[in-house]
Amino acid sequence: MSTVPMDAGRNSASGAPGPTWRERLARISPILILAPSLAASFVYIFVFTIWTLYISLSNSSLLPSYGFIGLDNYVSLWSNRRWNIAYSNLFFFSAFYIVGAMGIGLLLAILIDQRVRGEAIWRTIFLYPLAVSFIVTGTVWSWLYNPTDGIQMLVRSLGWTHFNFALASDRSTAIYAIIITGIWQSSGFAMALFLAGLRSVDQDLIKAAQIDGASTFRTYRRVILPIISPIFLAVAVVQIQFAIKTFDLVAALTRGGPGISTTFPAIYVYDLMFQRGQIGEGAAAAMMMLAALAVVLVPYALFVVWRHRRESRP
Amino acid sequence: MSSLNIRNLRKSFGAVEVLKGINIEARTGEFIALVGPSGCGKSTLLAMIAGLESVSEGEIRIGDRLVNSVAPKDRDIAMVFQSYALYPTMTVRENITFGMESRGVPKPQRDEAVKRVAALLQIEPLLKRKPGQLSGGQRQRVAMGRALVRDPKLFLFDEPLSNLDAKLRVDMRTEIKKLHHRVGKTTVYVTHDQVEAMTLASRIAVMHQGQVQQFDEPQVVYDRPANMFVAGFMGSPAMNFIPATLTTDAEGKPAVSFKATGGTAVLTLQDGISPGAAGRDVILGVRPEHIFRYSHELKASKKSIASVDAPVEMVEPTGAETIGLMRFGELEVTGRFDPDEAPRMGETITLGIDMSHACLFDPVTRNLI
Amino acid sequence: MTDATIAAVHDREAAAASRRHFVSRTIIYALLTIFAVIYLAPLLILVFNSFREQPEIAQNGLIAFPRSFQLKAWAEAWSTYCIGGTCEGMRRNFLNSLWMAVPATILSTLLGAMNGYVLSKWRFKGSEVLFTLMLLGVFMPGQIALMPWAFLLGKVGLTNSTYGLILIHVVQGISFTTLFCRNYYVSIPDDLIKAARIDGAGFWRIFRKIILPLSPPILIVTVIWQFTGIWNEYLFGVVFTSGREQPITAALVALTASGTNVRAYDVMSAAVLIGALPPLLVYFLGGKYFVRGLTQGAIK
Numbered sequence: 001m002s003t004v005p006m007d008a009g010r011n012s013a014s015g016a017p018g019p020t021w022r023e024r025l026a027r028i029s030p031i032l033i034l035a036p037s038l039a040a041s042f043v044y045i046f047v048f049t050i051w052t053l054y055i056s057l058s059n060s061s062l063l064p065s066y067g068f069i070g071l072d073n074y075v076s077l078w079s080n081r082r083w084n085i086a087y088s089n090l091f092f093f094s095a096f097y098i099v100g101a102m103g104i105g106l107l108l109a110i111l112i113d114q115r116v117r118g119e120a121i122w123r124t125i126f127l128y129p130l131a132v133s134f135i136v137t138g139t140v141w142s143w144l145y146n147p148t149d150g151i152q153m154l155v156r157s158l159g160w161t162h163f164n165f166a167l168a169s170d171r172s173t174a175i176y177a178i179i180i181t182g183i184w185q186s187s188g189f190a191m192a193l194f195l196a197g198l199r200s201v202d203q204d205l206i207k208a209a210q211i212d213g214a215s216t217f218r219t220y221r222r223v224i225l226p227i228i229s230p231i232f233l234a235v236a237v238v239q240i241q242f243a244i245k246t247f248d249l250v251a252a253l254t255r256g257g258p259g260i261s262t263t264f265p266a267i268y269v270y271d272l273m274f275q276r277g278q279i280g281e282g283a284a285a286a287m288m289m290l291a292a293l294a295v296v297l298v299p300y301a302l303f304v305v306w307r308h309r310r311e312s313r314p
Numbered sequence: 315m316s317s318l319n320i321r322n323l324r325k326s327f328g329a330v331e332v333l334k335g336i337n338i339e340a341r342t343g344e345f346i347a348l349v350g351p352s353g354c355g356k357s358t359l360l361a362m363i364a365g366l367e368s369v370s371e372g373e374i375r376i377g378d379r380l381v382n383s384v385a386p387k388d389r390d391i392a393m394v395f396q397s398y399a400l401y402p403t404m405t406v407r408e409n410i411t412f413g414m415e416s417r418g419v420p421k422p423q424r425d426e427a428v429k430r431v432a433a434l435l436q437i438e439p440l441l442k443r444k445p446g447q448l449s450g451g452q453r454q455r456v457a458m459g460r461a462l463v464r465d466p467k468l469f470l471f472d473e474p475l476s477n478l479d480a481k482l483r484v485d486m487r488t489e490i491k492k493l494h495h496r497v498g499k500t501t502v503y504v505t506h507d508q509v510e511a512m513t514l515a516s517r518i519a520v521m522h523q524g525q526v527q528q529f530d531e532p533q534v535v536y537d538r539p540a541n542m543f544v545a546g547f548m549g550s551p552a553m554n555f556i557p558a559t560l561t562t563d564a565e566g567k568p569a570v571s572f573k574a575t576g577g578t579a580v581l582t583l584q585d586g587i588s589p590g591a592a593g594r595d596v597i598l599g600v601r602p603e604h605i606f607r608y609s610h611e612l613k614a615s616k617k618s619i620a621s622v623d624a625p626v627e628m629v630e631p632t633g634a635e636t637i638g639l640m641r642f643g644e645l646e647v648t649g650r651f652d653p654d655e656a657p658r659m660g661e662t663i664t665l666g667i668d669m670s671h672a673c674l675f676d677p678v679t680r681n682l683i
Numbered sequence: 684m685t686d687a688t689i690a691a692v693h694d695r696e697a698a699a700a701s702r703r704h705f706v707s708r709t710i711i712y713a714l715l716t717i718f719a720v721i722y723l724a725p726l727l728i729l730v731f732n733s734f735r736e737q738p739e740i741a742q743n744g745l746i747a748f749p750r751s752f753q754l755k756a757w758a759e760a761w762s763t764y765c766i767g768g769t770c771e772g773m774r775r776n777f778l779n780s781l782w783m784a785v786p787a788t789i790l791s792t793l794l795g796a797m798n799g800y801v802l803s804k805w806r807f808k809g810s811e812v813l814f815t816l817m818l819l820g821v822f823m824p825g826q827i828a829l830m831p832w833a834f835l836l837g838k839v840g841l842t843n844s845t846y847g848l849i850l851i852h853v854v855q856g857i858s859f860t861t862l863f864c865r866n867y868y869v870s871i872p873d874d875l876i877k878a879a880r881i882d883g884a885g886f887w888r889i890f891r892k893i894i895l896p897l898s899p900p901i902l903i904v905t906v907i908w909q910f911t912g913i914w915n916e917y918l919f920g921v922v923f924t925s926g927r928e929q930p931i932t933a934a935l936v937a938l939t940a941s942g943t944n945v946r947a948y949d950v951m952s953a954a955v956l957i958g959a960l961p962p963l964l965v966y967f968l969g970g971k972y973f974v975r976g977l978t979q980g981a982i983k
């Protein structure tokens with residue numbers, strides 16, 4: 001660890017000349033560099049959060065106003081059926097989306113890890129959706145789900161004339177359309193992280209397992225996967241964040257419909273704030289999103305700190 | 315004249331005091347070795363001399379200048395790091411000249427200096443390579459080159475050889491010694507290899523828990539260690555410590571007695587040593603090379619040899635010598651034997667102990683008596 | 684057993700092993716191919732349809748091999764297609780996105796690199812705490828910041844302007860870029876910095892001569908992450924800009940939502956591809972380094 005002897009000047013009582021302005025500048029430049037970013041981050045993270053919190057407790061409607069009304073906005077929010085659907089959609093979506101993306105990501109990573117030819121090509125194919133926006137993905141998939149032009153039409157034109165595939169246009173299944181599309185978009189990312197994890201496993205360990213007579217499957221299950229278990233957690237946390245913040249995917253794919261069946265908190269916040277002019281309740285909904293994130297991230301952060309402490313202990 | 319003078323130097327990281335009042339003075343041209351176990355504060359001390367860590371209390375003078383608050387670049391020092399710290403994106407030449415470049419030395423002069431150093435260290439063919447393309451030994455040379463090119467008042471080395479394999483380490487050790495003879499610059503050399511310290515240094519500072527335990531010439535540190543820590547740290551295999559009591563021998567001379575396997579052993583102390591009243595508890599320190607197979611010829615040629623009977627528990631031949639483990643009552647004692655007269659396992663051997671080299675320590679203060 | 688029978692047994696075992704090997708290889712490649720088709724299909728469909736004629740798409744559906752060919756859709760999507768009244772195609776929005784993403788990426792990367800340098804190599808009392816606080820920005824949902832941003836942008840007169848979006852993306856990006864760079868820089872040995880200080884180099888010289896030359900791997904990651912993230916961002920684009928000032932993501936949603944009559948899939952495909960092209964290009968050029976860099980230090 002390099003520490004700057006910033007207090008070095010204190011001992012300069014005898015002899016040595018005081019620092020020149022250049023030296024003084026050099027000494028404070030680390031802080032000067034950091035200051036603007038710190039200030040901006042501080043405002044963004046704390047001031048904005050507290051501001052929104054305050055608005056959520058105020059009687060703001062079309063414009064922000066600062067009449068304090070306590071938890072009324074939250075009460076009204078939670079008594080709204082649409083919000084309840086949005087919140088439960090979020091959990092339903094997150095669960096399937098995360099498990100799906102991680103499962104497929106892991107499968108792809110393991111497949112590629114079998115010393116396949118053209119590894120770089122496979123990797124590129126599976127990862128490129130990461131570079132594309134949810135808007136693009138959502139748009140294309142909405143076409144594919146469209147019964148008159150998309151997959152249903154294709155299958156019917158192949159001869160199965162009664163084939164039905166209208167995931168996105170049915171209230172009860174539209175959420176699966178979003179889940180599938182989400183998995184398509186981000187399983188490549190999970191694959192990349194898992195693959196990196198698999199590659200970081202000490203090759204001698206794998207050789208030792210082979211000498212012990214373990215099958216490939218067994219080697220993965222008992223030796224390799226336990227070693228890369230921290231990666232599972234990291235991937236999951238990244239995906240959960242995607243899931244909670246996702247606005248674009250739903251906006252491009254179903255726009256919350258049919259009806260209100262695929263409303264998500266992110267969509268609802270936007271609606272309240274900018275379509276219906278209920279800023280106060282919108283802010284309350286945004287705070288609830290932050291709460292959902294905190295529920296996931298705070299335990300994770302504590303866990304990481306705990307693990308760090310445990311490892312750094314001699 | 316002294317070229318490095320450290321007085322009462324203290325260093326704390328937060329509440330932890332890492333250096334607790336260090337006093338070291340190096341005469342011009344001297345080669346000082348700092349030795350001590352891991353974590354005793356050697357690197358911290360060196361970093362403070364270099365100006366990389368601030369001083370909590372005390373004084374550091376280089377030449378006659380107080381440098382406590384002088385920036386590293388203005389201290390006129392050069393340092394070689396254990397990790398070499400070669401700039402990976404620069405060629406060997408750029409690595410060596412980076413310091414001069416930073417100081418605005420003109421190019422012709424830089425080229426001249428590189429030439430000189432490269433010739434001195436025989437690294438001319440490497441100048442265009444990057445550190446990643448060098449072997450460990452070559453990197454070490456380049457790191458030395460970077461220090462040498464500056465012609466500073468003071469050289470600082472932080473375990474410069476510990477990343478090399480055993481053979482290379484011995485070769486480089488010799489080279490450093492030669493270099494020092496040729497260049498003649500005051501050097502502070504951190505190592506935890508006591509052989510390196512013994513062979514290179516004009517004086518050794520043995521550190522432990524943030525304090526200098528002894529600061530003296532290598533042979534003095536070895537023969538008359540100031541305390542049991544120094545005695546145990548310097549020398550391999552380590553010095554044997556035998557709890558004993560002061561008495562007098564049959565002729566009434568001062569002696570020590572302790573329980574050996576056959577009964578009580580009484581060893582006469584060297585003439586002229588009177589460490590205190592009979593009955594006082596002491597710790598007898600004997601280095602393994604002063605324990606050998608007893609013979610009457612030896613005794614006849616050297617008066618200070620005492621004898622003890624002991625069963626041999628284990629024998630470890632190393633080629634040049636054979637290490638034997640003998641039982642003294644409840645203790646195990648190590649001896650170094652000529653392979654020709656090495657004991658066999660299970661044998662009970664009569665050992666000669668050269669009492670002229672024995673040390674006595676106070677069991678409470680653990681200091682040399 | 685005679686030698687011959689032993690050899691025969693060996694042969695049989697070897698044959699069985701190689702058959703098993705063959706079967707497992709086949710399964711592996713079959714699975715990979717199936718997934719590859721699923722991953723590539725949407726992109727291929729887009730590319731095909733952008734060159735197919737609309738009547739042919741209407742007749743054969745979206746998912747079909749091209750039986751017609753035209754370039755018209757691209758030209759139309761780029762410069763003449765009408766979205767909500769204005770008929771300027773995507774060009775203007777494309778340029779908006781470019782003017783937003785490039786400066787915001789450069790600025791946030793630069794700030795991140797310098798912050799990371801300070802936080803890893805010039806630590807001071809409390810710098811770890813500051814770093815942790817900055818990290819929180821990574822987790823902030825944008826929705827929390829919507830109202831405050833709206834207010835602030837209104838105050839400084841940057842609503843409905845690309846500069847406003849640049850400001851937002853730089854501020855929100857600092858946390859990521861700082862995190863990436865710091866985590867990468869901590870793995871650069873401190874001895875290097877110490878050696879440079881003894882060599883007489885100061886804060887800036889060490890940054891320029893030692894840190895920056897070592898930085899390309901992480902700068903590539905940061906640039907790709909920031910550029911694709913900012914280019915692809917939709918929420919702030921749609922909230923804080925409208926019409927001609929919108930970035931391309933917002934324009935795409937407007938475009939695909941506007942077709943009440945027969946959907947012009949050919950033009951829309953071209954438009955969507957135009958919107959996807961820059962990040963795809965960045966990814967194909969630097970993707971190799973991205974994965975490597977990401978796993979080297981960014982994600983820890």
Ligand SMILES: Nc1ncnc2c1ncn2[C@@H]1O[C@H](COP(=O)(O)OP(=O)(O)OP(=O)(O)O)[C@@H](O)[C@H]1O
Nearest residue numbers: 001003327332351352353354355356357358359506
């Ligand atoms: N920046 C720091 N903050 C807190 N404690 C430190 C710091 N640097 C060193 N220490 C502590 O100071 C003590 C001395 O460290 P130092 O590196 O000087 O040991 P050393 O003698 O060089 O050991 P080694 O032989 O392992 O290199 C150690 O206990 C170490 O944990």
Ligand SMILES: [Mg+2]
Nearest residue numbers: 356357358472
């Ligand atoms: Mg050290």
